[in-house]
Amino acid sequence: MAQHEERIWYAALKAKDARFDGHFFVGVSSTGIYCRPICRAKLPKPENCTFYTTAAAAEQAGFRPCLLCRPERAPGTAPVDATLALVHRAKVLLEENCGSGVSIEAIADQLGCTDRHMRRVFSAAYNVTPVQYLQTCRLLLAKNLLTDTDLSVIDVAMAAGFGSLRRFNDLFKTRYRMAPTALRRQSPTTKSRDNAIVLALGYRPPYQWRQMLDFLAQRAIPGVETVIDGAYLRTVHLVSAEKRHVFGWVRVGHRPESNVLTVTVDGALLPVLTQLLARIRHLFDLFCDPDAVYEVLAAMNTVGLNLCTPGTRLPGCFDPFEMAVRAVLGQQITVKAARTLAARLVLAQGTPVATGIEGLTHAFPSPQQIIALAGPIDGHLGPLGITGARARTILELAQAMVREEINFNFGAEPQTELKKLMAIPGIGPWTAQYIAMRAMGWPDAFPDTDFGVKKALAPRTAKEISALAETWRPWRSYATVNLWNSL
Structure with a gap:
């Protein structure tokens, strides 16, 4: 090596x-x-x-x-990778759906295996049973809600997926040696308004919040996203464990003195709260260790003055399909033009959502909605200004996602999924790298043909840019964001 x-x-x-x-x-x-x-x-x-x-x-x-x-x-290294993939997917489903009251049997059914098999492989991997893991996820969510919201104890129990107040009280007292009401008395909260709740998600400082907001604002899809008064707001469409479509809105603000992001959640979204919080963590890159990233990328400042800023985050995404479509629409055109096309698509095919917030009117169309369009896809997207080739690429992406043939969720295996993406007509290296960077959260993606990257590093040749980017590994995605921000 x-x-x-x-x-x-x-x-x-x-x-x-x-x-x-x-x-x-x-x-x-x-x-x-x-x-x-x-x-x-x-x-x-x-x-x-x-x-x-x-x-x-x-x-x-x-x-x-x-x-x-x-x-x-480690992922992908056991004798039977399928088993590890099953365990990982089970863990993700348990974490994201712990508040919905989902059963172990239902999780196993989603994974296409028996609950007995899932219990066996999960226990072997994590040394706890799926039930124990699920209980811990629910208790931690309940503790968060008791501490940071004014929800009643029974509402907390239901939102955390316990099903009954008695079951919640018994388990809480057993694990934490205090009653939920005792914790609530120790944690006074400010009353929420408009049926919303407010939670706090921590991060490792520093955090370049203004950079992040500016990046998201420039790319915000009208009707779906907006940036107002130093906060990011968007519509939400998620599917609960009971297959119920849930719509609402979320607002994400910043409290730098506490090193947290404040997440104000529409009360209608309580059934999908854990899914929502997982997506917010990804969107705002709350897993990042900024010191480790800057230690490598500080050398960028020898290339250009203040080219790399400590605390720069990698903007993720809230919805992988939305991000993939946005990437396709952005091929070889400006950010502003891609935003305009996405707005037209939302207005024509998105779902209206009553938020009461100016600028938030629709949820982005789901893969299922795109597939359900009757007749050739060109006939629906062509009048919006979307070329036939890109319309067909969007349809193929939707079909691949619905068939679960492709996975560009956060934490997906980038090399594997990049090959699948590149096999779809209309998706080239730039689009695949962009999706890996923002939808999968891959830290080492690098769209070397990107116009902004080439502009920021002009007059270097493509070969010189690639050689320079090698010195930025394994944080080339963060280097790319710094280059974009420098413009």
Whole structure:
């Protein structure tokens, strides 16, 4: 492995960023063991590290697996990858739907396996049963709601998915050694208005909030998103565990003195609260370790004055299909022109949502809505100014998502999904890299043909830009955002 590649992987190891888990392993000569990049053991010195792309290669080199981080559990490295994929999907579904009262049987049904099989593989992977994991997710959500909202205790119990107040009280007292009402008395809250609740999501400072807002404002789809008075607002359309379509709105503000984002949620969205919060965390990149990113990208400031700013975040997305369509519409045209096309699509095919907030009128059309359009797709999208080729690409994306043939949700395997994306007619390298960056949250995507990237690094040639970007790995997505912001 080349020296610059070792530097790249050491930076990822130092950050302990879960998005790199399974992409490489590190053998530590001083201990004779090999670890995953997320291992919480003391960081080894660079000279003691050797990096491998597979666990097998590390073992061939004479290293034994770490008992703390368990390399056999890394995504894609077990003898049967399908089992690990099943466990990961189960974990995501449990976390996102813990507030809906979903049962283990229902989760297993969604995964296409028996609940007995899911319990077995989940327990083997995490050393807790799915029921125990689900209970913890529900309790933590309830604790958050008791602390940060003025919802009644029974409403908290229902929103957290307990089904009954008695069950909630019993489990809360057992786990936390206090009654829910006792925690509520210790945590006075400000009364919410308009049937909304307010929660706080923490982040690691610094956080360039104004940069993030400016980025989102420039690309906000009229009718769906808006930025008002230093906050981001948007319409929401999610599907509950009972397959009920839920509509509403959300507002995200900033409280820098507490290092939190404030999330004001329409009361109608309580049945899908955990899904909503997961998407907000992704959209605003709350998993980021800004110090680890800046340590590598500070060198950008030798290329241009203040080209890299500490605390720059990678703008994610709220809805993967919405982001993918936005990327297709943005091919070879300006940000403003793509925004105009997206607004027309929303007005023609989106679902009206009564929010009472100026500028928020529609939910973005779902893949199912696009597929349901009768006749050739060109006939529906062509009059909006969308070319026939792009209309057909949007339809193929919708079909692939509905058939679950493609996954560009946060945390998806980028190399695998990029190949699938590139196989869709009308999706080239720029579009695929953009989707990997924003929809999947991949930290090391780099759309080297992007107009903004080339403009920010002019007069360098494409070859020179690619060589320069190699020094920014494994944070090339963050480097790209810094380049865009510099314009």
